[in-house]
Amino acid sequence: MQSTSTTAFHKHATPAGVLIAIGIVFGDIGTSPLYTLNAVFHNRVITEDVALGALSAIFWTLFFQTTLKYVIITLQADNKGEGGIFSLYALIRRLFGKWIVIPAMAGGAFLIADGIITPPISVASAVEGMQKISPHINTVPIVVCILILLFIFQQFGTDKIGKIFGPVMLVWFTFIGVLGLMAMSHNFAVLKALNPWYAYVMLSQAPGGFWLLGSIFLCTTGAEALYSDMGHCGRNNIRVSWIYIKVMLILAYAGQTAWLLQHVGEEIGTVSPFYHIVPDAIYLPTLITATMATIIASQALISGCFTLINEAIRLDLWPRHRVVFPGNIKGQIYIPFINWFLMAGCIGMVLYFRESTRMEAAFGLSVTLTMIMSTILINFYLYTKRFPVPAIVLITGLFLAIESAFLTANLQKVKEGGWITLLIGSCLFIVMVVWRSGRRITTSLKKIVTVDGYVELLKQLSTDNNITKYATNLVYLTSSGSPRRVEKTAIDSILSRSPKRADIYWFVHVNVLDEPYSMHYRVDTIVKNDIYFIEFNLGFRIEPRIDYYFRQVVNDLVKSGEVDVSGRHEQCYQESRIGDYKFLLTDSFLSFENDMPFVKNFLMKSYFNLKYISVKEWVNFGLDPSNVTVEKYPVVVTPVAYTPLLREH
Template identity: 55%
Template sequence: MSLYSKTTAISTAGVLVSLGIIYGDIGTSPLYVMKAIIGNAPISEALVYGGISCVFWTLTLQTTIKYVLLTLQADNNGEGGIFSLFTLIRRKAKWLIVPAMVGGAALLADGIITPPISVSSAVEGLRILYPEIPTVPIVLVILTCLFLMQSYGTEIVGKAFGPIMLLWFTMLGSLGAVSILHHPQIIQALNPYYAYNLLVNYPNGFWLLGAVFLCTTGAEALYSDLGHCGRPNIRLSWSFVKVSLLLNYLGQGAWLMTLEGKTLEENPFYGIMPGWFLLIGITVATIAAIIASQALISGSFTLISEAIRLNLWPKVRLVYPTNLKGQLYVPSVNWLLWMGCVGVVLYFRESEHMEAAYGLAITVAMLSTTVLMMYYLFTKLKSKILASVFLAVYLAIELSFLVANLNKFEHGGWVSLFIGAVLLSVMYIWLNAYHIKRSFTEYVRLKDYLPALKELSADETIPKYTTHLVFMTSAANPKEVESKVIYSIFQKRPKRADIYWFIHVETTDEPFTAEYKVKKIVEGDVIRIDFRLGFRVEQRINLFFRKVVEEMVSSGEVDITSRYPSLNKQHLIGDFRFVVLEKFLSYENDLPLKQRVIMEWYFNVKKFTSSESKWFGLDTSSVKVEKVPLVISPAKLPHMQRVLA
């Protein structure tokens, strides 16, 4: 039984996996939320009770109702996340690509901010014991080791995530429950009146929503990791997690009320710990912060792999370190995230300064999910009223958070928005370049060239190029092929072969589709194979093609024995050679400014990405890469007049 089937049904193992994978970000929020809410203001009942009330109702409305109860319903064959949600509804309206791109870019930006703030908040607890200790080098070492570990996969570490996070949440709940005993009246803070009083009557109370929002920043992970854990396990584990978080927040509030009238000098998260437990608590908190960072990094890898197959990101190298489902490593993204995290640590240095940059991007991601989810509810339930109510309620909530978070802009919030804008620009360029290329790719009818192909195959005056010649084609119609393919076969250098194969790959809206169709265009001479692969399936075309050919040989559909008489007697298999056509931007183009900028940036970025042959998983020893010019808009030549000598 696979890991997926084990964890999608309710089980102890499934709940543990959920604790280890999903709740790192939202689970480490008690490290900094109450500290951010209190800030430098005098501690008062209105501030403490109001802050905890806001946290409770945010967790209830955002995390529990929106994500756990509603958004998890948008199940794309067991997969979740903003791109999975988009693929469920993208055929309904083309404009939905906009919120999908914005949300995806914001989530990636969040992946750069979360590891530094989580690890820094945990490590800074050491200052209680060692006031002069430099925390920045420690944070940088931990983050560097974490990113170095990615290339080996996280299978071994992943097995320990669940039990460690179970210990973490048990510790949160226990410390909070003990602290509540010192001021049991804090339980009254669950009354929504205190949240209303803080936001309406407390000086600048509304702007505290920017700090309150930090308690739910990990809610997107609940949906993104649906495929790893399954809806039942997520819902069951969330009940335990939410109780643990609330107990800790209430415990911090009880401790804060013992300091009423004073200003905060110590992180209340560590304030509720007894002295003898402090070092243990800091150690567990640091490990939990590392797990939270790991979850964000793994989620970023998954997000990028989905974006690539939706033509929203360059075709960078993907590595699968283990055979475990969900184990993915993207080297370029790993080191991009590492550089971003190091930059954030060196720029902000303290977790309290990072709080200003944190939350703004994820608010944008949540708004994007709300828009997509509204459309999903409308298409699934066929009810404009329910969809409209959902949109109105959550737009009001999340726009309030967004406005409050914009107050952080000049204090560091611009960092996350800048990162998100850069990532969104890459997606915009890549998507538009894809459509520009597609719209100007010339296709020809294959049947018009079939007689010439048969004659070329039989023409012994031309040296045989290979026994089996395989072309990758983007033509969705099996009756067509790119004109550049025909040019490559007949004109660039006549390529005589016994059998011509054409392979087309279609990426489906389902995550794990693995299907193929075979069409014999000319018996024994021209064959086309169409692969339909899910957007989460690695495109190992070389292996897939070999498997298909083996099955065709077994069923007697094709004979791949060499047609050279001397080799045929020995029953030797003929050789296979792939030809991949890679486009470059021709100097003959005369493009409008917008298209010229898009295409120039596209090809500049493409220089640093994987080649087409590597992306399709082709064996480099049997691949011929041919450069072909991409002429989108031919330049208008001036009238040339011949002058007699």
Template identity: 50%
Template sequence: MSSHSHQNLHSKLTTGGLLISLGIIYGDIGTSPLYVMKAILGDYAISRDIVLGGISCIFWTLTLQTTLKYVIITLNADNHGEGGIFALFALVKKTKIKWLIIPAIIGGSALLADGIITPPISVSSAIEGLRLFNPKINTVPIVIGILIGLFTIQQFGSKIVGKFFSPIMLLWFTMLGVLGTLQIMTDASVFSAINPYYGYKLLQVHPEGYFVLGAVFLCTTGAEALYSDMGHCGRKNIRISWIFVKLMLLLNYFGQGAYLINHEGKTLSEIGGNVQNPFYLIMADWFMPVGIVIATMAAVIASQALISGSFTLINEAMRLNFWPKVKIKYPTELKGQLYIPSINWLLLLGCIGVVLYFRESGNMEHAYGLAIVLCMIMTTILLNFYLIMKRVKLYLIVPLIMVYLLIEFSFLYANITKFMHGGFVTLIIASILIGIMATWYLAKQISKNYTKNVKIDDYKKVLAELSVDLSIPKYATHLVYMTNSNKVDEIEEKVMYSILQKRPKRADLYWFIHVNVLNEPYRKEYRVTEIIQDDIYRVDFYLGFREPTKINLMFKQVIKEMVERGEVDITSRYESLNKNHIIGDFKFVLSERFISNDSLITFFEKVVMNTYFILKKLSLSEQKGFGLDNSSVKVEQFPMVLHPLENIEMKRIK
């Protein structure tokens, strides 16, 4: 995608774009009225101060955190049209500050951990409305059934489902606004909650004190997902549609507040009996079944957006060397639409585990929010360096970043109380993900540090002679090696060892292929370097971090274009086949590393490398990762020597 088309995407304002953003972007943040007020009130008696304080905190959180930080400021940090924490990291990587990888890995892992709790809490909150009709209904099997259905349809792509998303979400937000407005008409004094003083007062009068902010925070949990999905809809469409979404959300929150003030002194169980949720209590009895159906559909859409976001996140992590290679499928022709089977089924298992462990959405609230606030803090840190990179004045950056770090650390502290009540679940999941990403990245760095490169010029003569040495049996017409060397005039020593010593490999043409992963999402370019005419060529692919690595197909395309230009002759050099214009065979050689017994490594390096090799066994093989045909691939084992032992002194005796 060209930079011109990115500008078009972000400057274009269309009805279609606005509708799509409703369907894709706001699922998570849009379903928060289902559980936020319920979480703020808990089992305590309703008081005017608590209700107005809760609404005030929600109003200012949505204004400062979601609107100002994400919709106005962070959406400017697009990487060639794409958003999200890894896209932001790819941007600030240019600053060459190495430790920025830490907030990127922590933030990405926290966002993925959040993807395991959002579907259960959204779907459970919606389904629990059924208790109005049958108080003893067990909602757990229904929730699990819906989640299994949702994850099963992922393999077909969300294109078909996507057509229904936007109208349903438009209906959902309209319903939120109408329900809220009807209640506000009974008590408009609820608008006094706009005064931030009530928010301050909440911290003093609420039985949980300062820690009630953990419940308030739930109203903005979808802001990070909003930034991640920017590439689907465009900045302008998101900003304009947010005006409508925020208005509808606030109307609903204020409506719930007006209803609750009219029932001051009672608890939620005293008003609603089986349904202790102000979201459902503000509905008329006749409308309740319709409301539950619409809420369930909105919850499924919120879950869908997070699942799609998780696939995109893992794909980016793989391309940035944070995650082992896993199988990726492209169910539709839609740009950026992908399906990762292993992640899909792992997410489903995680979601089912969460439902079985917590059972009620009220219990899930304790685990929700702790991981995502970590992600928001990491985004703020990266955003700071993005603003510095963009040469924004320091007197603007410092107060802005300090204010957001203060807000987010306050939310983090308030959420800490959730740790023992279930927050540990998401933090354990996030820690496992951080461990995998850090191990994979460190192992790649260790491996890179101990890979020796040699100058191709030193081997040009011997390769040219080997190519015509008839005393050595021909190994292949075209011999292709994947190389990690960034420099065109260098190649790994192990490649030369493989060609000349492991078993001399005579070929008519030698090809070296290198893949450069760029800091931008969508780009597909290649460069061919002729090292020796009709003998040695190097092909460099330049791919965006969201592009699939289909080396087999891309290499064929390169060869086809080179043949059309008359740059290379790929017909077989065997006389009988050449006469009949038969294309020569292509053989790929891939190297697999193992730690040599001659390595003298530290305990830390040993742990990292051993974990790396375990993960490697579980991940996709190199040939599948590069999309190569197994029949034309030879995998060779190479020892990797870390910190070689010193020379062993020995005395020769007669």
């Protein structure tokens, strides 16, 4: 059940909420008028059929893909108030088997790949407006500098500057709408293109008409953000604001189309049709506003990538990285590794393509694949909500048909540069597959034993004064969710290596929930004042600060009398009521004693390499390094069958 506050948050639309949604959600889709029609007519002579057909196709793409699929249908699939492809996966994974993770990982991987091309093309398309003033200006250094500053700024959070996102984007959308209205004031007949017939004429009769869908698709590339940002803005705030946004977008595209109809038989050149409809008197302010809008759009997408990766980490689909919470806004996070990875990718894109018209070749292909994956997941979500089967088939079939057409048209971009985002997305997908598979294999090899069989030994060790006390409280993190079962490596660590005497042994399990913000725990007393099991149940967006949570739980247990520490001799010398505590982590490494087939060998070596460069367990669980000891143990997947040695006589 959703909480009352979450339901109210999504149910009500407020002026402040709508303004926030305009600033956060629609940056990507709101800057698409800068380059969409420019992509359609790149190296193409302007014709009336293509101009009107492009406007018609844009209108109906925004209707089907953005309004119908995301605003009306997909926003219903909220996971305790949160949205995004991994939230959707977490919502349905228990009902449809393990394979459902494949489209979730693929969709997430290609969405991150899109995060590498969107900031460069958005910023470049705005900055290139300077070429109308100075045709020979080199915009590459300017774009690179803006991107570097943008990524450097991420570590400081967006608390303060985020407050101007909404007003700036409201000004931007109002401006492009008014600009479009002015541009078509002498030719309102251009609105006849809203008739789908014109799209059909373009696709069926214009030379290469069908392949223009690859460029038309750019008008809806930001639609996925509508769903991903639902937790920040609220469902109805997004829906209400979209009404205004869509009207302004259509006016902007219609105004550019009116200009195109005035220049039939010509080529648009290097400057986007958007800048051609800007009056000279306000050209420079328009250039500045457009650049600010693209920076905000890029900021929103970068933040979305951080959220996406954090969810993947919590769901065990991605190697662990250090996650920082730089601001006071709920859900605002910063992941240094991903930040610099995205920055390197974005700068590489700018240096490789140099112009936004060339970047358009790589843009859109990865998002199309993401949308297809989200359609597959939404199909299963509709089943969970007991929609009529004919309705599910109709909805899924409609969106798959549309997105398959866009994908087919976008495939022509592969040789023109689309291979880059495909390669990046595929590599990210492989990383997810390797990490998930490696985790599953190593987890399956862990031997789980019943604590009850070792209770007497642990009690005896706890009171054996002949052995130096290791810690007052010795804490083991365990992957076992059962209070009576733990890894054999933990028991061996206590008893078999160098026996570790402690007053109390704690086994702590962290359970990541399918919902985002839950925080609760339970305690199982195995032997009072000797052995306890704690399970922390944390939402997949909660930072697991286990050190802090553990101290809080133990203090609560002492207050309630469930733990009695009054008999400790050293208590009078220590400020803490619970005494000292030591977290002992067991970490695995791939043993040389393996004889695996090639594929499994590659998989496991890749997994342990990823594990080596990922953040350490004590960092991931928010543990103070002064209280942590790490013990290594080997992983043997397929033992080597050695030939026995023969002794010489």
